[in-house]
Amino acid sequence: MLKRKYGSRYDWKRIVDRGYAETYISTPQFKGYVTLLEMNDVAAPLYKTYMGRAVCIADKGYSWLQHFPDGKHFSVTTVFNSTGQIVQWYIDICRENSYCSINGPWMDDLFLDLIVLPSGEIIEKDIDELEAAHNSRIISDDEFALAWTEFDRIKTMIAKNSFALLEISKVHFDDISKSKALEG
Numbered sequence: 569m570l571k572r573k574y575g576s577r578y579d580w581k582r583i584v585d586r587g588y589a590e591t592y593i594s595t596p597q598f599k600g601y602v603t604l605l606e607m608n609d610v611a612a613p614l615y616k617t618y619m620g621r622a623v624c625i626a627d628k629g630y631s632w633l634q635h636f637p638d639g640k641h642f643s644v645t646t647v648f649n650s651t652g653q654i655v656q657w658y659i660d661i662c663r664e665n666s667y668c669s670i671n672g673p674w675m676d677d678l679f680l681d682l683i684v685l686p687s688g689e690i691i692e693k694d695i696d697e698l699e700a701a702h703n704s705r706i707i708s709d710d711e712f713a714l715a716w717t718e719f720d721r722i723k724t725m726i727a728k729n730s731f732a733l734l735e736i737s738k739v740h741f742d743d744i745s746k747s748k749a750l751e752g
Contacts, residue, residue: 571677575605575673625656
């Protein structure tokens with residue numbers, strides 16, 4: 569069974585006090601749901617290690633902006649630190665994005681991920697998880713092929729500096745954080 573991930577992260581116990589907003593955006597650059605999760609207080613910071621460096625991705629004052637584009641097979645989570653600077657973009661390859669009236673936008677994760685750091689470094693993640701899911705029949709041959717096709721397509725677009733969400737995430741963050749009253 570695929571992991572379903574919600575933009576609200578309603579079940580994430582690490583966040584002690586949160587703000588949350590979601591909106592639907594329809595512009596030539598992007599069409600789909602966007603969520604903003606503000607971490608007003610956390611039980612403990614969350615660090616990930618990339619190429620031998622520890623990177624904080626969740627802490628008091630951090631925000632996660634997640635894009636769920638209509639009809640696409642990816643979702644992008646942009647991590648902002650407490651001063652509004654981008655820490656990373658986390659691109660989940662997924663079977664689909666959709667919306668639920670109870671918990672908001674969601675995606676069904678197809679395991680493969682790309683992490684892009686502000687330095688331009690690209691990190692490929694969870695290839696082993698995709699292969700294990702395919703070998704154990706959690707995902708079909710078609711889903712396996714879809715994951716690799718989308719992964720390669722996005723990686724190529726990033727290399728050519730043509731993956732637009734990397735550019736417009738800061739604009740969407742500013743717009744949503746200024747215009748929406750965030751719920752706890």
